[in-house]
Amino acid sequence: MASFNLLLLPGDGIGPEVAAEVEKLVKWFDRQGLARFEVEHDLVGGAAYDAHGAAISDAAMARAEAADAVLFGAVGGPKWDGVPYAHRPEAGLLRLRKDLGLFANLRPAICYPALADASSLKREHVEGLDIVIVRELTGGVYFGEPKEIVTLENGEKRAVDTQLYTTHEIERIARVAFELAARRRNHVASAEKRNVMRTGVLWNEVVTRVHKDEYPGARLEHVLADNCAMQLVRNPKQYDVVVTDNLFGDILSDVAAMLTGSLGMLPSASLGAEDPATGKRKALYEPVHGSAPDIAGQGLANPIAMLGSFGMALRYSFGLVEAADRLEAAIASVLAAGLRTRDIAAPGANAVSTGEMGDAVVAALAKAA
Numbered sequence: 001m002a003s004f005n006l007l008l009l010p011g012d013g014i015g016p017e018v019a020a021e022v023e024k025l026v027k028w029f030d031r032q033g034l035a036r037f038e039v040e041h042d043l044v045g046g047a048a049y050d051a052h053g054a055a056i057s058d059a060a061m062a063r064a065e066a067a068d069a070v071l072f073g074a075v076g077g078p079k080w081d082g083v084p085y086a087h088r089p090e091a092g093l094l095r096l097r098k099d100l101g102l103f104a105n106l107r108p109a110i111c112y113p114a115l116a117d118a119s120s121l122k123r124e125h126v127e128g129l130d131i132v133i134v135r136e137l138t139g140g141v142y143f144g145e146p147k148e149i150v151t152l153e154n155g156e157k158r159a160v161d162t163q164l165y166t167t168h169e170i171e172r173i174a175r176v177a178f179e180l181a182a183r184r185r186n187h188v189a190s191a192e193k194r195n196v197m198r199t200g201v202l203w204n205e206v207v208t209r210v211h212k213d214e215y216p217g218a219r220l221e222h223v224l225a226d227n228c229a230m231q232l233v234r235n236p237k238q239y240d241v242v243v244t245d246n247l248f249g250d251i252l253s254d255v256a257a258m259l260t261g262s263l264g265m266l267p268s269a270s271l272g273a274e275d276p277a278t279g280k281r282k283a284l285y286e287p288v289h290g291s292a293p294d295i296a297g298q299g300l301a302n303p304i305a306m307l308g309s310f311g312m313a314l315r316y317s318f319g320l321v322e323a324a325d326r327l328e329a330a331i332a333s334v335l336a337a338g339l340r341t342r343d344i345a346a347p348g349a350n351a352v353s354t355g356e357m358g359d360a361v362v363a364a365l366a367k368a369a
């Protein structure tokens, strides 16, 4: 039987709460004998800073390098507002992405039929929605140098972040988008701001060339990123795959989250390049949401984004496509049966806790088995 080494990094706030639910799932799949999962745990974010003085330790990085996949909860919170910038909880996540070379972040936004009324948009705009935002994850303004705040001679301060992209970085994320689209509706929308940014000009040029030379059968459209944000709330179903840079992808995916009913619904996969020798790729699976300090510790968090992230691990890292389909069907059936955490419940309606939602998904899996 295939055996996989999984590193679980729960993090801060609601991270440990949703991570506890994913552990129930991992154990269930393990018991079913579909695969053997060796689960290790480590600290990341504020929890790691408190323990080691860094948002991720070198030992945890080494474990992440060695793991078949990393499952990440969430990091951050007001407790760490005052810590030096380089040690902020978010720095742990950024280091994981950069050092593991996880340049491709897939953020699918699917509106489950039962949740068509949970979105802040009208039902007709979101019913049947199935789009994926492909976010470049290791370049752009997140990592470009210089990145600093300097004090000028007149005492004023000047802050600078640098948006930077190379041909290679754009080519490889464009290929991920076209490959993914080929298995879907073969439509790619590329979002940038070529009207004001040089990186936008290069992005547009490179995506156009990759399309023409390598994927001429796909439909490609270019859209300015601000217009794309508007189109996502005007008529999101016009899209299939949206490929964009690191910062625009961060913002557009939070917009897309609300189309599905809640930020607590959006899973993601952060993938590295395929190793030509082994065919394997480094991968980290992370919900799109953060540590949600406003609801942390109260059992209110929706674990579906985290459970769905494990589903993406089953699909992309472990090749267990059938198991991934079964998990998605179990989530859909629990929602169809009317179970709701507070974020997706109608105002005033009964809501279940994080743990009850996790238990219900495991029970639905067991019933279908």
Ligand code: NAD
Pocket: 014, 073, 074, 075, 076, 077, 078, 090, 093, 262, 263, 264, 265, 286, 287, 288, 289, 290, 291, 292, 293, 294, 295, 300, 301, 302, 303, 305, 343
């Ligand atoms: P957030 O995503 O934590 O929360 C935004 C809103 O969505 C909150 O009202 C929260 O209660 C709600 N929400 C988020 N996830 C939910 C879930 N699973 N179930 C129910 N409701 C949910 O964003 P924020 O408040 O802007 O950021 C809080 C902290 O999280 C910051 O420190 C930020 O840097 C960090 N953050 C971390 C990640 C990550 O670890 N991947 C992602 C985003 C933000």
Ligand code: IPM
Pocket: 090, 093, 094, 250, 288, 290
């Ligand atoms: C996300 C988060 C992260 C990002 C933060 C926590 C570094 O917002 O994954 O969407 O900006 O990429």
Ligand code: MN
Pocket: 250, 251, 254, 288
């Ligand atoms: Mn974000």
